Amino acid sequence: MFSRTKRVVCSLATAFAAAIAFTITVPSGHAFAIDRVQCVGGENFLKIWSHLDGRESVDCYANGGTTDFGSWWVDRISTGNNDLIYYDVNGDSVRIDRWTDITFPNNPPRVRAIQIV
Template sequence: MALAAAAAFTMVVPTGTAYAINKVSCAEQGDFLRIQSHHSTGLKSEDCYANAGKTDFGGWWIDKISTGNNDVRLHDANGAVVTIPRHRVISYPNRPPKVNAIEIL
């Protein structure tokens, strides 16, 4: 039975399709989601993401976000969910959002 289900899933799902968000190198060419952030410990980071899905962001504060060719949702620490459309660049110089998770739609 499990073998039949696996075979049916393989036939229905096209190969090469990504189903989970993943980090990519910011040095690569591409229209990725790019986030500059900082942590309460003083660490700073710049991370890039590709593919639809949701991932933990660990409560870092976002200083700047470039959505690239992605519609994005930020799940912030106070429970709000903020949707940012593709091709937007937003800087948060004074009151950056503290984000628990990011999602590419």
């Protein structure tokens, strides 16, 4: 009887230790990282028109996450099916809801980072 109890206790201890090890080593939830993607017509990506030092750029992004935007001046943002927060160089953050197309013709923000939420 004692050896059977000892085996059960050892089995439970081993299972508990394995569960703890699994919990510590496997991250919880889904890990997403924002990605710059090719701008494709008909897709609902985040699309940003920007300029800096005489250069112009049009960039598209997908997936949730945050990325550096290099302090470029933003002329236009089309959020597609993404909610966006941009962080300007002055420390402010601005949220723009999905399905919004906004232009900044007179006073464009200088954006330090963007986040798809």
